Every structure is written in C-alpha cells, then in structure tokens.
Amino acid sequence: MIKKLDPAFRLPCYKTIKKNLGIGYQSTFQAIKELISTSCKNAAITTDLWTSCAKDGYLGITCHWLNDEMKLYDILICIEPIKYPHTGDHIREIIISKITSLGLNDKVKVVVTDSGSNMVKAIREWEGN
Numbered sequence: 001m002i003k004k005l006d007p008a009f010r011l012p013c014y015k016t017i018k019k020n021l022g023i024g025y026q027s028t029f030q031a032i033k034e035l036i037s038t039s040c041k042n043a044a045i046t047t048d049l050w051t052s053c054a055k056d057g058y059l060g061i062t063c064h065w066l067n068d069e070m071k072l073y074d075i076l077i078c079i080e081p082i083k084y085p086h087t088g089d090h091i092r093e094i095i096i097s098k099i100t101s102l103g104l105n106d107k108v109k110v111v112v113t114d115s116g117s118n119m120v121k122a123i124r125e126w127e128g129n
Helices: 014-039 088-101 117-127
Strands: 043-051 057-066 072-082 108-112
Touching (some): 014 072, 057 088
Parallel strands (some): 043 108
C-alpha cells in the first residue's frame, strides 16, 4: 500500500524501527510517570485476564483517576502475556510490579475485576498486605 501511495518511500531497516520504538516507549513511559506524580492522589484500576484455547493468557490493567480540577484520566498500564497456570499469586505479582513501576503503589484505593477465582484471590491477598 505504501508503494502505491509513494513509490519512492523506503522503510527503514529493522534495527532503526526497533530503536525508534524503544525511544518512543521510554519517553511515553516517563511522561506517564510524571503525569501520575503531578496529578494523581488516589486511583482505581480495572484488570482482567483473557485466556485462549491454547492457554495463552493476557492480563490487562487500566488506571483511572481525577485530578484536583476533576479532570478524568484513563491510562492503559499494560496488556501483559502471562504464562500458564494463571494463579492468583502470579497475577498479583504482575499487578504489583506494573503499578509500582509507575509510582502508583500507595495511590491505588479501588480494584475492579471479574469474579474469576484467580482474580479474586490475587486482589484479596494483595489487599491483605
């Protein structure tokens, strides 16, 4: 499709694309950390786990908060592959790791998830700590 739009366009090499994606990720990650640091006092996360027929799992986590001016923020923290078995302990470890990396560990006050036994266990044991 690109060749039809502009036959002179040449894709950069794989190494350049990978480098640019890494730079973009790091700068965006830092910008999100700064936004959280400056505007988030209390947050809620939503999380869910999806499993394919092949038992490939993916854990999704989003974060939501209001700033002092009542502006709503919603960010996608991750859609993280998770290896089988999808235990509550493993899920809890990933959630804690992700929110800690963004400086949210003391700010998350509410967690919303489905009633899957592994998700319920992950959140209950996390809240107990």
